[in-house]
Every structure is written in structure tokens, then in C-alpha cells.
Amino acid sequence: MRFKTLLVIVTVVAVSGCFKFSYTGAPKPVKPQQSDIEMKKSLLKTLVSILPEDIAEAPDPKKISQHPYTRLMAEPACERIASIPFASPYGYRTTLVGIKNRAVSASANALAVTNWSESPGSTFAVGHFFGCASKKYL
Numbered sequence: 657m658r659f660k661t662l663l664v665i666v667t668v669v670a671v672s673g674c675f676k677f678s679y680t681g682a683p684k685p686v687k688p689q690q691s692d693i694e695m696k697k698s699l700l701k702t703l704v705s706i707l708p709e710d711i712a713e714a715p716d717p718k719k720i721s722q723h724p725y726t727r728l729m730a731e732p733a734c735e736r737i738a739s740i741p742f743a744s745p746y747g748y749r750t751t752l753v754g755i756k757n758r759a760v761s762a763s764a765n766a767l768a769v770t771n772w773s774e775s776p777g778s779t780f781a782v783g784h785f786f787g788c789a790s791k792k793y794l
Contacts, residue, residue, distance in 0.1 A: 702741055703741050703742065703743040703780070704740050704741065704742050704743070704758075705742075705743050705744070706742055706743070706744035706746065706751060706754035706755070706758075707754075710754040710757050710758060711746070711750055711753055711754050711757070712757070719760070719765055720756045720759045720760060720764065720765060720766070720767050721765070721766050721767070721791060721794065722756075722766075722767050722768070722769065723766055723767070723768055723794050724768060725768035725769075725770050725784055727768075727794060728766055728768050728784070728786045728788075728794070731788065731793065731794060733788050733789045733790045733791075733792075733793075734766060734786045734787070734788040734789075734794075735786065735787050735788075736784060736785070736786050737762055737763065737764050737785040737786060737787050738762055738764075738784075738785045739782060739783070739784045739785070740758070740782070740783050740785075741771075741780070741781075741782045741783075742754070742755055742758075742780070742781050742782070742783055743778060743779070743780055744778070744779045744780075744781075745777060745778060745779075746779060747774075747779065748772075748774065748779065751779045751781060752769070755767065755769065755781065755783040758783065758785075759783065759785045762785045763787065764785035764786055764787055765786070765787060765788055765791070766785075766786040766787070766788045766791065766794070767783060767784070767785060767786070768783075768784040768786070769781050769782070769783055769784070770782045770784065
């Protein structure tokens, strides 16, 4: 008799472990993805302007090397310092000089630029600053 009672209890406990009895509450609504216009508006709120002072030559902008973003992320010797969206009224070369100068001030020695977009009178880009202990394999 005791064996049958023990067997029933063990079976009930084992079977109850197969089912989920917890209540997690009402299902949460799924937030729809942002449209391109909404994403651009949110990006415009966080943009950093490149000023004429940023274009003036920094102490050693040649120490900043530019690499593909995926390569810098995959390199174990590199650590990301910051990712900053930039807006500039200047062209490609001048904007890149401004971003490199900002990288020098952030103590970075490697730079990746993504999401580059040019339109008449404005340039947008995201600068990713990295501190690399060794650039041997970049």
C-alpha cells in the first residue's frame, strides 16, 4: 500500500513537471518596426555637428587608421570607444577630416565610418572610434 502511494506521488510530480502552470500575465503588444522616416527623425535628434574648429588639423591625425567596421569589431585587440552620428555641411573629404580629428580627441587610433549619406549641402555619417592595442592584423 505504501509503495503504491509513493508511486502515485512520484508519477504526479514527474508529470506535473512536464506542464507549465505559471501565469505570465496578458500578452504584451508587439511594437511595430520604425519606418525609415521615423528612424531618420530619431537619428537627427542625436546628431553631432562638425564645426569649422573640428576641421582644423589635429595633433596627429595620421595615427588614426581607417578600416572596415566589421573587421574592427572582429579584431580581439580592438575595443570600441564610441559610435557617434555626425552631420556636416561639408563634402566627403572635409567631413572625414573632422571625424578623424574627433577620433583623436577621443583617444582612438582606429576609425570606421558607416551609414554614409550625402545630399546637396549636407553629409551624414556614423563614426565608430576604436582603441586597438595592436594593428598588426588589420
